[in-house]
Amino acid sequence: MMSQTVEQIGEFELIRRIRNLIKKEGVESPGVILGIGDDTASFLPRQGYELLVTCDSMVEGRHYLPEHISPFDLGRRAMAANISDIGAMGGRPLYGLISLGLKSDTELAYVEEMYRGFIAELNPFGACIIGGNLTTSGNGLFIDITLLGEVEMGKGVQRSTAKPGDVILVTGYPGESGAGLQLLSLSSSRPELKAHPLIKAYLSPAHKAGEGAAVGHTEFATAMIDTSDGFLGDLGHICEESGVGVLLFAEKFPVSENLKRAAEILGKEPLALFMSDSDDYELIITCSRNHVAEIRSAIASSFPGPVSEVGRVTEREKGIRLVKADGSEEEIRARGWDHFSDGCIR
């Protein structure tokens, strides 16, 4: 049986269905005074905590192709991007607002599956959806999520506070998601690529928000950012906002076997894939050399993967420099990646 479309069901009935789905499948978070259903949502913030707030959009045709991703995975991706930002401050997600621009022929089942994706990412944190907006857009679908979170007062880890001399750590394997996306595009003409593990890395990204909170709790991180603009793009944000440079060691980069194989298929350098645009939601952390062990230990409590020391923070004048395997040094301009990236003014 075909699912009804948004147009057939009507927007107010759609809202009723979504509200019921959230009530049934989502969790109830403490602090909520008014959830969905009034002019605004309302909640009571906890004393001693700062509130964090971020928003992020996904636009059909720009950030995803509907034929390549299920609505459930799309919902998860969109929410994970926001959760990752809260985590990169050392915070904990609390409440989400979902704004959707739907097409009139979008099916109810598609919308419901997106919400199941949002909820699947929020439930583990005891976080919930408290509001949003639904409209038909006439054009492509868009998802805009605002996520609120909290962090103990004064314990938020910013991107603007890295210091020369600090060590640069990165979790996991940056670049895998971006390579997965390229493989996914290629798989239209080469269906055997559909089973490549990096396509899964792209479709179901695993944020490190829990690890980010643990790192924040140590109070030893001098700066932290998630790699939603790619390793070099986000390191560039740290440089710009902290007024520092960095010296990177290519040999220390965590380039996975999967990424090397993908590089071969794509005819690209593994190093380029590692550094370039890729929303992996890994964490880049800077800290004093004396505190690397504590940071590693905080991350290891929930993440079994690698935490790699890939370089160190330098004076601003040094710029962004890379020491290659052969010992030669080269200046790289993080700005070069900007035009691939989304503009985030949060």
Next chain:
Amino acid sequence: MMSQTVEQIGEFELIRRIRNLIKKEGVESPGVILGIGDDTASFLPRQGYELLVTCDSMVEGRHYLPEHISPFDLGRRAMAANISDIGAMGGRPLYGLISLGLKSDTELAYVEEMYRGFIAELNPFGACIIGGNLTTSGNGLFIDITLLGEVEMGKGVQRSTAKPGDVILVTGYPGESGAGLQLLSLSSSRPELKAHPLIKAYLSPAHKAGEGAAVGHTEFATAMIDTSDGFLGDLGHICEESGVGVLLFAEKFPVSENLKRAAEILGKEPLALFMSDSDDYELIITCSRNHVAEIRSAIASSFPGPVSEVGRVTEREKGIRLVKADGSEEEIRARGWDHFSDGCIR
């Protein structure tokens, strides 16, 4: 000289320009710890206050036509819609997050003018923009705003708490904005209509957020809502959420001379224009008959226009009934307006 387009200027340079504009023309709000420029924004909520949060989208071609509205007015409208929601809870706006989907040929000057519109609405409240997201959408432009506000603990005025026997008050002249929009569409073929005062009512809506806060402060309103879905649409929301019916008196409806003239031009009944879809951002307030004077006085402190007593709240079973000028009574179904309206799940 032509303004540069978003594509020419690049997204990161665009963000820099917007950030500067906000810094220069916006106000600095108390409580902000981190504004634009990190993974998330961050702020310290005031003790003894609930936080309110709402979001609302405007989509090109769906909610506005670019040839009919300047980017400054568009920015004002989009922000006023959100401010109105905070006000309808009795709250005060604090912080905005702006998510924009731009076309690659959108001009920088257009985006800047939209931000001037946002800021023009926020500055009077000492409220500011603390974050957001910019992306190119490939399709039509969209604006999605999330607005945070605050209200003293327990003093938020909901839409779900109207009681049978309450009086129904409405501010100003609902229906004018919707009629103005219809005149605006007609003005393409009839340019003499461009000077009609209701077109201005549509283009520069005046929310009643200050008045909403004053009403909330009296603690005498049993329910309140803004008329962004039209008088009958929003009264229907009160009925549905409060589990009540209403009895309305057509003779008491504040139908302005301007609306009557517009009805003639449009070949419609003034009453129908008054009740139907129109985002005027007036307030519908319910209260005990004993407290009408206090509510009127709270509103009069800043709004010189009419506050009309248009009916009373009844038991749910009575439905939504209208007493016409000739004394006859008719049941009207607010649901009939739903499909014209935006779906708001906040």
